[in-house]
Amino acid sequence: MPLLTVLTLISLAILVWLGNWQYGRYVEKKSSPPEQVTESFATVLVRVDRDNPGMAQQLNGIVDGEAVWRRYVPARVEGVDGLVLALVDATSGVAPVPLAISDVEDFQRRSNVFVRAAKTGGIASSNQPEKDIWYRFDGPSMLRQLGYEQAEVNVIEPDQITLRLAEDLSRSRVTTNPYATAEVRDPLPPERHFGYALTWWGMAIALLGVYFAFHHAQKRLRFKGN
Numbered sequence: 547m548p549l550l551t552v553l554t555l556i557s558l559a560i561l562v563w564l565g566n567w568q569y570g571r572y573v574e575k576k577s578s579p580p581e582q583v584t585e586s587f588a589t590v591l592v593r594v595d596r597d598n599p600g601m602a603q604q605l606n607g608i609v610d611g612e613a614v615w616r617r618y619v620p621a622r623v624e625g626v627d628g629l630v631l632a633l634v635d636a637t638s639g640v641a642p643v644p645l646a647i648s649d650v651e652d653f654q655r656r657s658n659v660f661v662r663a664a665k666t667g668g669i670a671s672s673n674q675p676e677k678d679i680w681y682r683f684d685g686p687s688m689l690r691q692l693g694y695e696q697a698e699v700n701v702i703e704p705d706q707i708t709l710r711l712a713e714d715l716s717r718s719r720v721t722t723n724p725y726a727t728a729e730v731r732d733p734l735p736p737e738r739h740f741g742y743a744l745t746w747w748g749m750a751i752a753l754l755g756v757y758f759a760f761h762h763a764q765k766r767l768r769f770k771g772n
Contacts, residue, residue: 554757558750565746568739575736587705587726590657592632594650595620602634602650603688604642605680606671609709610721611738615642616707619650620692623702626659629694631685632702633723639712642679647692655704660728661685662701703727 602617614636621632634650637643665682673680675691685699707723 550757550760554753558753561746561750561753565743565750568743568746572736572739572743575739587656587658589654590623590659590702591652591654592621592623592630592657592702593652594632594647595622595629596648596650598647598692600647600692601678602645602647603631603678603680603691605683605688607636607725609636609707609724611735612638612709613640614638614709616725617642617645618688618701619645619647620689620694621702623659626700628696628698628700629689630659630700630702631688633704633707633725635708635710635718637710637712637715641712643710643712643715644678656706657702657704658726659700659702661698662728 598620602619604615604617607614607616615638616636617634618631619634620629623630623632634645634653662683662685664684664686671681673682673684673687675687678691680688685701686696689696689699703726704723705726706720707725708718708720711717
């Protein structure tokens with residue numbers, strides 16, 4: 547069956563290439579020094595616009611290799627014109643945990659303030675503004691969903707982010723915020739790339755096993771002893 551053989555070889559080549567690519571990323575990250583944050587951080591007093599009757603905007607992301615929902619609220623800070631989107635915290639789990647803007651108190655944290663460009667393209671899911679859910683950052687649209695019109699939007703990103711367990715918000719931990727700089731740091735740890743490499747290579751081996759098992763079952767392949 548030449549067609550089956552050709553398709554198997556093509557699939558095998560793709561799986562091996564994906565495994566090698568992920569392993570290359572693992573080696574690259576393990577051999578590279580820790581990323582240095584060169585942007586300036588300062589203690590910022592965030593005054594939340596609690597008069598807004600809406601909900602925090604939920605932005606999907608990855609922190610410490612875990613998928614999370616980062617929760618942003620409209621606020622004002624000294625020295626910045628207009629409204630900003632301030633990160634409150636993040637929750638784990640498949641679905642975001644709603645947060646009323648009126649329930650968020652003003653807070654003060656060591657943060658970076660900068661304009662984050664809207665992301666386009668990629669393979670992420672489509673934004674769902676009507677549900678306050680975002681897979682790509684779009685500051686003007688996020689504020690528009692809350693009833694504001696603003697062409698340029700600054701974000702307030704603390705250097706540390708609080709991760710809360712979706713099932714029990716009282717359980718939390720604090721870790722480095724990979725989104726605290728204009729150039730977002732790669733959120734995946736090296737070990738995750740190594741795991742992906744093993745997965746792709748394992749699928750390649752399984753494909754070979756299925757290929758030979760199929761031919762053996764069809765009596766096209768025989769293993770003879772000496």
